[in-house]
Amino acid sequence: MKNVDHELLRELLSRHTGQELSDVKVVRAGRYWIDVKPDHGGFWESFKKRFDPSLEKALRLDALTEKRYCPTFPSIQQLFTWLTECTGDKTFLFMLFVG
Numbered sequence: 001m002k003n004v005d006h007e008l009l010r011e012l013l014s015r016h017t018g019q020e021l022s023d024v025k026v027v028r029a030g031r032y033w034i035d036v037k038p039d040h041g042g043f044w045e046s047f048k049k050r051f052d053p054s055l056e057k058a059l060r061l062d063a064l065t066e067k068r069y070c071p072t073f074p075s076i077q078q079l080f081t082w083l084t085e086c087t088g089d090k091t092f093l094f095m096l097f098v099g
Helices: 006-017 040-050 054-060 076-087 091-097
Strands: 023-029 031-037
Touching: 006 023, 006 031, 006 040, 006 076, 006 091, 023 076, 031 040, 031 076, 040 054, 054 076, 076 091
Parallel strands: none
Antiparallel strands: 023 031
């Protein structure tokens, strides 16, 4: 898996949601998703409400979705494309080219 600056990812997700996050990691378990602490389910539920229509954007990128969890994507590029489309912040895509 590509090296991802998890600290930068934590800062970006915190900034875009206004939530204090203690830890953020990209996980690959067959598909790619983001594990968020301290409240994974609550964070993603809030993210999806804040960035409506995030679920439609995720489905267009071949994601599998559940209400209280991060959508899972076939590739890390699709995951970061989704974050970029939801937030409008191209820093997420830039992260794929550094590291």
